[in-house]
Amino acid sequence: MTPANPEKMPVRNSGDILLIRQTVRARTVELGFSLVDQTKMVTAASELARNTVDYGGGGYVIFEILNDGSRRGLRLTFEDHGPGIPDISLALKDGWTSGSGLGLGLSGAKRLVNDFHIESKVGQGTKVVITRWK
Amino acid sequence: MSEIVRKHQAEILTDWIKETPESTRRSDLIGETEFRNHCTQFLRALEEGSRDTDKAGDLAAPEWAQMRDLLAEISRSRVQLGFTPRQVATFVFSVKAPIFRRLRAELGGDPQSLADETYRTSLLIDELGLYTTEIFQRSREEVIRLQQQEMLELSTPVIKLWEGILALPLIGTLDSARTQIVMETLLQKIVETGSAVAIIDITGVPTVDTLVAQHLIKTVTAARLMGADCIISGIRPQIAQTIVHLGVGLGDVTTKASLADAFMIALTRAGLMITSAANA
Amino acid sequence: MERIPILKMGEFLLVSIQVDMHDRLALALQEDLTNRISETGARGVLIDISSLEIVDSFIGRMISNIAGMARIMDAETMVVGMRPAVAITLVELGLSMPGVKTALNVEKGMEQLRSMSAKNRAVRITRDARKS
Numbered sequence: 001m002t003p004a005n006p007e008k009m010p011v012r013n014s015g016d017i018l019l020i021r022q023t024v025r026a027r028t029v030e031l032g033f034s035l036v037d038q039t040k041m042v043t044a045a046s047e048l049a050r051n052t053v054d055y056g057g058g059g060y061v062i063f064e065i066l067n068d069g070s071r072r073g074l075r076l077t078f079e080d081h082g083p084g085i086p087d088i089s090l091a092l093k094d095g096w097t098s099g100s101g102l103g104l105g106l107s108g109a110k111r112l113v114n115d116f117h118i119e120s121k122v123g124q125g126t127k128v129v130i131t132r133w134k
Numbered sequence: 135m136s137e138i139v140r141k142h143q144a145e146i147l148t149d150w151i152k153e154t155p156e157s158t159r160r161s162d163l164i165g166e167t168e169f170r171n172h173c174t175q176f177l178r179a180l181e182e183g184s185r186d187t188d189k190a191g192d193l194a195a196p197e198w199a200q201m202r203d204l205l206a207e208i209s210r211s212r213v214q215l216g217f218t219p220r221q222v223a224t225f226v227f228s229v230k231a232p233i234f235r236r237l238r239a240e241l242g243g244d245p246q247s248l249a250d251e252t253y254r255t256s257l258l259i260d261e262l263g264l265y266t267t268e269i270f271q272r273s274r275e276e277v278i279r280l281q282q283q284e285m286l287e288l289s290t291p292v293i294k295l296w297e298g299i300l301a302l303p304l305i306g307t308l309d310s311a312r313t314q315i316v317m318e319t320l321l322q323k324i325v326e327t328g329s330a331v332a333i334i335d336i337t338g339v340p341t342v343d344t345l346v347a348q349h350l351i352k353t354v355t356a357a358r359l360m361g362a363d364c365i366i367s368g369i370r371p372q373i374a375q376t377i378v379h380l381g382v383g384l385g386d387v388t389t390k391a392s393l394a395d396a397f398m399i400a401l402t403r404a405g406l407m408i409t410s411a412a413n414a
Numbered sequence: 415m416e417r418i419p420i421l422k423m424g425e426f427l428l429v430s431i432q433v434d435m436h437d438r439l440a441l442a443l444q445e446d447l448t449n450r451i452s453e454t455g456a457r458g459v460l461i462d463i464s465s466l467e468i469v470d471s472f473i474g475r476m477i478s479n480i481a482g483m484a485r486i487m488d489a490e491t492m493v494v495g496m497r498p499a500v501a502i503t504l505v506e507l508g509l510s511m512p513g514v515k516t517a518l519n520v521e522k523g524m525e526q527l528r529s530m531s532a533k534n535r536a537v538r539i540t541r542d543a544r545k546s
Binding site: 014015017018021022025035036038039040042043046047050105107108109111112 | 468499508
């Protein structure tokens with residue numbers, strides 16, 4: 001696989017989240033994703049960006065366009081140096097609904113993408129990588 | 135090997151072109167200039183990719199990017215011209231003979247080195263040949279997928295039964311991909327026609343597995359978020375049993391045995407009713 | 415900072431969200447709606463999201479919050495015009511908005527709100543009549 005054009009964007013505040021949504025939309029359109037797939041990817045990115053801002057104390061996201069022979073995809077890596085997640089398996093559990101205010105929405109975001117990978121160390125930070133293929 | 139290819143590129147090229155059997159060469163499909171071009175580029179990419187002997191075995195490494203792109207290009211263009219995947223792969227394999235000849239000439243005095251290098255080269259060329267078949271297969275799969283999608287879109291008619299009432303008669307086996315397309319088509323039609331009721335009839339569906347049941351429920355949930363109600367009709371006893379067995383909760387989704395019953399419910403929800411002409 | 419305009423349509427309020435909102439705008443909308451419901455005694459709030467290409471958990475929570483506050487003030491919340499791609503994504507995300515009614519568009523939403531309001535009024539009148 002040859003990742004091309006990695007681009008990096010800051011994730012510090014609400015304005016950054018909006019910009020990231022627009023950028024993910026643009027990239028998925030360029031890659032020819034269906035409307036539903038575009039929406040899923042942008043929404044997943046929005047969720048993770050929000051986590052980075054709200055729980056990670058801010059961080060950055062890296063965009064990578066992937067090319068694996070005949071299929072193309074978009075990979076987003078959200079990274080922060082925040083408090084980290086003490087119990088990842090708990091965070092990935094379902095049971096997060098709107099209105100409760102809590103919950104990282106990770107399980108939901110996971111369902112919106114093809115590949116989902118998370119690393120986190122308490123006191124060091126969190127890294128979430130999501131990939132969606134066309 | 136990389137060194138040898140670089141040093142004797144011109145000779146290897148000539149030999150390779152000369153020795154390619156007509157069954158692989160297919161001069162009826164591809165002209166001399168283009169063929170020569172392909173071979174030249176191949177040798178160049180081969181030399182470049184195998185330069186670093188540590189990375190030489192890993193086709194995914196960036197050193198092989200040029201070769202990968204070239205092989206993808208050759209494979210796709212030739213297949214379009216009418217080459218079989220075997221012919222494309224054999225084209226790659228046929229570069230072994232001229233290269234081995236040069237290896238023998240250079241390393242003849244050192245049988246161990248010659249054996250090692252020949253083996254490594256052979257493995258590498260095999261990989262490259264197989265790569266072309268993979269490319270072929272993948273583009274084939276892409277074509278099939280696109281055709282399937284088209285067929286699905288054509289075979290999932292959404293029918294307007296009445297103002298504000300849509301019906302989606304599903305026929306045949308439902309798989310995950312098809313159900314997803316069906317779901318999207320129905321939701322789109324709901325918006326386009328402004329229909330607040332959609333009847334999904336599965337009379338013509340022989341079996342329903344967990345995945346399909348879940349997709350149906352997701353469709354109903356999505357429709358509700360949009361402001362429309364779905365009624366599932368045509369659930370035969372076997373399917374009802376399966377759904378209960380699977381433990382998939384249909385929740386508060388309205389289900390009816392027949393499309394006709396579902397239509398009556400839909401009319402009622404729309405505030406309509408059918409009366410006999412005699413009473414009018 | 416621009417604020418999202420709230421229109422009064424009879425005894426209901428209509429809000430049309432047409433931009434991708436940043437946090438401050440969303441919070442301002444929540445606040446403004448709560449105030450307007452209280453000021454006008456509106457019986458219902460209609461939120462038109464037909465222009466939204468993305469609804470994430472933040473917006474979902476905002477809508478749920480609005481519905482919660484509206485209910486306390488005896489008003490119904492109706493969300494209309496959700497796009498199919500958004501609906502499909504929300505279902506996958508697992509986001510539900512309990513207590514929020516939905517309709518295909520503003521017209522249908524208004525119709526529903528009116529009939530709900532009329533029903534409530536009818537009940538009240540009947541009760542009053544029996545009292546006297």
